[in-house]
Amino acid sequence: MSRSAEVTLSFAGEDRQFRLPIGRLRALQEKVDCGPMELLSRFAGGTWRVDDLRETIHQGLIGGGMDAREAAGLLKTDFDDLPLQQFVPLCQGIVMACVVGAPDEDLGEPKGEEAPMSPSPDPSSASATSTEPEPQSA
Template sequence: MSRSGAIEIAWNGGTHSFRLAIRQWVELQEECGIGPPELLSRLGGSRWRVQDVRQPIRLGLVGGGMKPADANILVARYVDERPLIEAVPVAQAIVLASLVGVPDEPVGKEAAAGAATEADATDASPSPPITDPAPPWGSPPAMSTT
């Protein structure tokens, strides 16, 4: 998991880094009047408000390293001047990443190699299996003696 809560999102012509650290969360709570779990709930449903969408994006850009003036320009251009519903999934992803982190998933050959290594390690485990193996196909079911 990403310990910082940072996330990279392809958004409106570029890939941007977003992060809501404590400093941004304090400001976000003041702007929206609610805390992180309620904001996530609103964004996941149909009860979000304009500031619930705008502010996580703006503050997430700032927390991700963008200058506040540049973040304001992007939000004005790609949130304020577009249908607001387009920005809801972006805001939701930023908030979710901040609260639960982002999985660090290797892709391609790295993922296959990692899966093989984990399977090899599991097969070599000295621990007994958690459940009994299934009986061979076509054999009668086992009877309980208890």
């Protein structure tokens, strides 16, 4: 089953589509000089750099379907010159969707009915019962 790893997150006052397909992920890696797991570690450890955040958002928007010029303009108005810490959770969500899938994605696990629980072992089983049955009262 194919998974898109696309995630919808709020940025610049609207819910937007973010996705890091392989080409966008490679561009991000080149810009920030590390892979996705190291990038997540930087976000979690507070050792991120400005371009870790900016490029994650930029590449994620383009991968999510936004025109590159529109994405660059949005970053100029809604990222540049703003306090940066607020963008860390957004960037973590974008990269996590790429690495493990979006939280609401169907992971392709089969869905079916659970087998009914049997109160006792199968009578034809060769296994001994662990407790003796209670005597029936008269």
